[in-house]
Amino acid sequence: MNHSLNQDRWKDYLYILPMILVFCVFILYPVVQVIYQSFFIKSASGEMSWAGLGNYTKFFHSKEAKIVFKNTAIWCLIGTASKIVLGLIMAYILNKKFRGKKLLTVIILIPYAMPAAVSCTVWRLMYNPNFGHINQMLLDLHFINRAVSFLGKPATSLTAVMIVNIWAVAPFCALNILSSMYAIPAYIYEAAELDGANAWQQYMRITLPMIFKDVRTLALLIGIWAFNSFDVIYMMTTGGPANSSAILVNQVYSNAFEFNNRPYSAAISVVCFFILMIFAVLYVQSKGREESYE
Amino acid sequence: MKKALSLILALVMVLSLCTCFASAETKEITYVTLGDTGMALLEEAAAEFEAETGVKVNLESWSYSDAYQKILTLAEAGNMPDAMYGFSSWTEQFMKAGWSVPFDGLISDELYNDFSQAARDVCSVDGKMWAMPSYMSVRSELINKASFDAAGVEVPDTWEGLLEVAPKLCNDVTPYAYTMVAGHAKNTIDCFLPILWAYGSDVLSADRQTVAFNTPEGVAALQMYVDLAEYAEPGYGENTINETQSAFTTQTAAVYIHNGQGLAALEAAGESHEWAEIIDPLKGPGGEAYSYGVMDVDLMFATGNEEITAKFLELWHQAKYQGEVIKAAGWVPNQASYVEAIPAFSDPDNALVAPFVAMEGIAKFKPSITCWEEIQKIMADHVTNAVFGVETAEEAWAAAETECNAVLAAQ
Secondary structure, three states: OHHHHHHHHHHHHHHHHHHHHHHHHHHHHHHHHHHHHOOEEEOOOOOEEEOOOHHHHHHHHOHHHHHHHHHHHHHHHHHHHHHHHHHHHHHHHHOOOOOOHHHHHHHHHHHHHOOHHHHHHHHHHHHOOOOOHHHHHHHHOOOOOOOOOOOOOOOOHHHHHHHHHHHHHHHHHHHHHHHHHHOOOHHHHHHHHHOOOOHHHHHHHHHHHHHHHHHHHHHHHHHHHHHHOOHHHHHHOOOOOOOOOOOHHHHHHHHHHHOOOHHHHHHHHHHHHHHHHHHHHHHHHHHHOOOOOO | OHHHHHHHHHHHHHHHHHHHHHHHOOOEEEEEEEOOOOHHHHHHHHHHHHHHHOOEEEEEEEOHHHHHHHHHHHHHOOOOOOEEEEEHHHHHHHHHOOOEOOOOOOOOHHHHHHEOHHHHHHHEEOOEEOOEEEEEEEEEEEEEHHHHHHHOOOOOOEHHHHHHHHHHHOOOOOOEEEOOOOOOHHHHHHHHHHHHHHOOOOOEOOOOOOEOOOOHHHHHHHHHHHHHHOOEOHHHHOOOHHHHHHHHHOOOEEEEEEOOHHHHHHHHOOOOOOOEEEEOOOEOOOOOOOEEEEEEEEEEEOOOOHHHHHHHHHHHOOHHHHHHHHHHHOOEOOEHHHHHHOHHHOOOOOOOOHHHHHOHHHEEEOOOOOOHHHHHHHHHHHHHHHHOOOOOHHHHHHHHHHHHHHHHHHO
16 A cells, blocks of 8 residues: 555656756756856956855945835836726726726727837837927926926936836736626625615725735736836836936846846846745735635 | 677768768858848858858848847857957957957958058057957037028037037027937947047046046036037937937937938938038047047957958958948948048048048047946946936046946956
């Protein structure tokens, strides 16, 4: 009996062996390699020498670290909160019964379905100080008296890129929240109505509490995506001007590929890795506490 | 059975040896160019080379934007092409990394002496020519004469003079006086260096161990850039050099720094550029003025095919091939034989090339140092901060000096 159990266990391991191999070769080895590299410095001739925590100390004491940590915090926290709030509003509207609901759903989904390269190009044109719609509108309304380069000004560049990212991701949040709303049994609302609860009270006392856990999980997922969202920033501003719209992942890229300083870039990657670990743990925990209303 | 097996094994060994001998002779080399400029003529040169030597030249075209990253990745993996078109700022880095090989002894004396001294200097490190001068462009100020006429002002010959007339150049012909870059690292420095040099300052000290721009002259140059921004087309924070060119050719801005490429594009599109004029580089307070030289180079890598690759490059660097590309693009010839063979280069009526050829003697180039990309980024970030009022010119240069010197010291 025991012998057969052991044999089955080995068989189980054998089944997952390919996956373990793939994990080791494509995930574990690169991660270990990046951590290892981060303890070296590279000379002009390409020779690597041991630097201990030198790259980490250099990064945490640098001016760019202050800027990118601040930007990353704004990008992730304000960005995620905005996406969720907009998602809640859109989901609330789409949860109502009205004519043209399907058409509106499609329209709302367009930004999410659009490839990032396309939406970034469109927004870049709209922001353009010479012929962009946004500047023209603001000039016509006399809100500004000279065209503004929203993407080219350190004071506005991060906000301008964040708007694009929020615009693109909020529909995804709306759809997710909507599916959570659909899962709430109708009898709860019927009972509330019998008790005299108005729409606002129903939303605040029933809908929000019942979708809260899903929204929390969604927020963590969106936060992780935001932390890693290199594409939009790179395509809109490449992190500039003067790092004003750069987040941590942009620094990983620029140090690795623009300045060819792979060990320093590896150190920033490790910092990103540990921050993301926190998000990941929270995400897994939040997923583990799912409940059913049935 | 044993005999048959031995026979098969012996055959396999003989066949593998034959393959080894066959591969000892180079049959193919790879040359990488950037963009599609001159591709048709490159193909012709490759075909002629193959007919002459039997060696096939594989031509690859990479985009300018990711070429640096691509070659670094390939070089670190030991998988470089045999030669590539690149930038002079890469020369020292690739040399120190042991990736590139010098051209000395591999190209003929005739070709070596055909390059101008300035071109050879830019490509040389420690007395050896680690890159071959390729396309060269000389940049100076281009002005919209119609805008100056409308403003009723004379064309200035100093930066102070330009700043003085700038408010009047924001007029019906051109809404803005100037167009510049203050954000994009490389192009910010491309636009700013001519001003820094005109003010008598420079990027590096004579021994190249520290930076030299944090001087009263350097601060004044930066302040000039900041002041000009007030009258500049407002996209400078997100512009690249291409957008400045568009701003000038669409008559949005009255003055900008570049070569004749924008005007050549107008000509090719059948549009008039009579309103435009190429002027001598503007002077600084001390009367110094430099045109901005951009030297692109051909680099050869240590792949074991150096000799045959150098022969291909020697064929490519002929007036009928590369000379024609330079003529078509409106760049400046850096080989004497091109000027002799192609009359357009010495024709004083060739309005798009002649003025730049005349400025070749006062051309100054960006330094070629290993950490140039980082130095450039630091400088550009602080120029940007100064332009947007995040830092004063003094603060910007003081901070940039500290950061750049730390980078230089770490090399």
